[in-house]
Amino acid sequence: MIQTDDQRRWWFATHPEYSWRRRGITSRKHGERKHAPGTYLEYADQDQDEADRNAALDEEFRKAIELDKKGIEADPHTFLDLFPYRRLVTAPISFFQALLRSQAQHTILNAVKKAGDSGGPGKWVEVARSRIGIEHQSKMSGNPIEERDGKRYIKEYLRYGVYFDDYVNGKLYEYKGSYGKLINKFRLFYDWVRGVKTLPDQAKRQAAAARGIPVIWKVGKDQVKAFRKAVGNVPGIEIVP
């Protein structure tokens, strides 16, 4: 059994036909043909390929014998053949790609951001919130929900007495959960929905407290029209999907 690096080098030097880089190996799969079948060129090419491959093997075998006679030398392909690409290169790249694509991306990035956050123009405070919407808020902001005494707490950004769900890169954010059941065929709130007035009220308070800092409301993709109509008379709020 090959156990040491020297043994591996010797084995590859004396068995070049097993080297990935040896001539004659192509990227074609087993049984795959270079040309479309049915033409005589196919057979002519196959014969020529076979002859070339044999000649190459003979040549490499001859070199290997010479090397063996001289003593063991490092095969130029050995390092590349032995390097554990899958473990050290491919797998870590795949892992990070998957991580960045995953839902965890936002959470992790936000966790890092919050840890190093200097505070900005307001301060982070823990607030008790009802169950409705808090999970969406947590998912979007990356702030964890903490349960104590039967209540759910989450960190929010407080500025001039008004709470915002998040503060990122100089912008204040409000994350609106799904209001899908209250949206009609015009993609607007049903006219019988109570409490729509609370949206412009909240928008006014936030725009007033922001004092020039952009305020972004992130809403469901199909709810932008409804929210824009609801806060139609309030400047200072940008509503985006």
Added chain:
Amino acid sequence: MNSYTFRQRCRPRGDFRIREIVEFLQLMEVTFQRMSLYDSDGEPVELTSKEIRRFMEEAVDKRFPSLGASVEFFTISPLKRDNNTVRIEICTGTHGGEPFIDSCDLSIGGPWKVPDLSYFEQSIKILRPFEAFLAEDENEYQLDAHGILQTTRFKKPEIIRAFHYLDAEMARSIGGIEYCLEAPAWRVERFCDGVLIQLVPVLFDSTNSRHLQVQKDVMRYFKL
């Protein structure tokens, strides 16, 4: 299918405008042929100065009194969840130093609920807004009226709607009343010390290319 909203924007003056709002709500009862209006709890609202004042005072946020009060009324009890409901949203009592305005909005819904435009003219006479319009909601969204508002901030109209009233000051922002009267719209006339523009003789429809073309021409005329 379209839905419509009638908005009236008033300059803030720091009081609840109780008298005007009571008159406006009484007009809305007549407009939508209702015996009474309903509050958020589905209770009929008594349209008296005292009752409306109580609504407003309860609605003021104690931490932000300068932002005024917002209340909503319904033409059908909201508990019935009837799609023929018209929602009336009133924001009033905003103090002068704020960047916000007072407003009375009617969220009407489908075209079958839009009343005769003469009722809106009466409403303008009662509330004396600086701007009032009947907006087609899809048209507002397509032209990004809310986005434009972020920059214009009530200094001038974001877009020109099918039925659009501008007071003298707003008319001045787009060239003055005399200039407005020459706009290539179906009807433009002096109204309530300002100007009333009607783009087309029928209810505006954003799926009608001719209506959109008229709107485009008028907006180009006003350089909007």
